[in-house]
Amino acid sequence: MGKKGIILWAAAGLLMSAVLTGCGPMGQIRNVVNSSGDGKIEEETAKEDVGSMNNDDDHIAGEEEDAAPAVPVLGADNGQGYDGFEYLYEEILTSHMEEEEESGRIKRKAVIVYIPKGEDSGINNDLPGTAYADTMGVSFYFSLNPYEIDEKEKRPLEKKLEDYVTGIYNGGVEEGAYGTALEDMEISGVRKLENDAASITVKYCFFDQWEQEYSVFYNIYYLRQLEPDLLALLKIEIDSREATAKTPELLEEIEAFYEVDLEWDSKEAQKKLDNYLADIEKNGRVFGTLKFRFPAGWEIDGDYSDYEKTIYAPGGDSDGAGCGIGIISVYAGGEAEELMGWLGGEEDMQGYVQEAMGELDEFSLQKAEDCGETYIGKTMMMEFVYSEEGEMAACRMYLGGKDGYIYIIVAMQYQWLEMNTFDVAEELIEDGTADG
Incomplete structure (x- = not known):
């Protein structure tokens, strides 16, 4: 199978790009690669040497306590000079x-x-x-x-x-x-x-x-x-x-x-994490920010899903089904809403999509429209088709921004497939919820 690529525009910091590439019939929705800055801010605070504080207005809180334990405690009078702590x-x-x-x-x-x-x-x-x-x-x-x-x-x-x-x-x-x-x-x-x-x-x-x-x-x-x-x-x-x-x-x-x-309790913490991750897989959540339910028979494609992306398909097999839905949420901070503003209306979106995906074989943008406010925030939708090894693939992509997140939902299927994967994606947009 030949390699395919679809570029989705998103943001993190000044720019976040999510790239969907891969091999196999539904490779476009598998490998979502996020690029971002480290997002970490380190703060250094100067440390001041503290000497003795024999000021008439100073006193050590709790120095009037009667009993002093061998190991000092907060507020007791035996704290100074103790060297029994290792850490x-x-x-x-x-x-x-x-x-x-x-x-x-x-x-x-x-x-x-x-x-x-x-x-x-x-x-x-x-x-x-x-x-x-x-x-x-x-x-x-x-x-x-x-x-x-x-x-x-x-x-x-x-x-x-x-x-x-x-x-x-x-x-x-x-x-x-x-x-x-x-x-x-x-x-x-x-x-x-x-x-x-x-x-x-x-x-x-x-x-x-x-x-x-x-x-x-x-x-x-x-x-x-x-x-x-x-x-x-x-x-x-x-x-x-x-x-x-x-x-x-x-x-x-x-x-x-x-x-x-x-x-x-490290064991309790690990159990809490294991239970939560199992709940995500059962109920269909992405990174703790999206919640939704797929139709009966749709499952996570475990061969290609990971913490960066989640792929759903009938029977959990996007290759065999010839269709699938890929979902990603990207933390972009204050740039999430700003990005959606950059995209503007339908004409602007058509320009972005045409520029990003126009090199695909027989690429044709069918539709780009503003969906207004959905549970993933201000939402744009676009549909397009292209040729992969002589077969036409149809795609619908939703792009939304809310509460510091960019959300991307991509539905793909071969045009010969009788079921309509787009309907499933539309139900996700209508019935889902976002925690982010």
């Missing part, structure tokens, strides 16, 4: 509290904390009272009197934490994750703990569009009232892709100092 090291965080009316001096409070060791670890000098670390699949964040939570507001600690977490995961979309839907999310109830503390755990599956793979995240939020006017917020995020054999040992030390159960 944590000592820092002193200072929180600016308020200005004294008579003297005009700034009242500060200092707290001893232990944070994970690593190259990406330290105190954030741009945001006083905060520390961060990223190592062994664990992202660590600690803040004194976090700006997102009002320490002076007269509400139960549990309610403050619940509202804070609810605000982050608004409708299953994590703030700061580029509006990306988080799949199979579990949010625990608020757990009231000892020492005026509370915690919430959030677990979910996430598809990384840049790395093109799924992972499971555990996010633990811990809020503690150290003193009447001093709150401490700890956030621990664990990425199953990056976790190592030593990650549990690191987490044990964090649990010991901060007195919170981090609940990480």
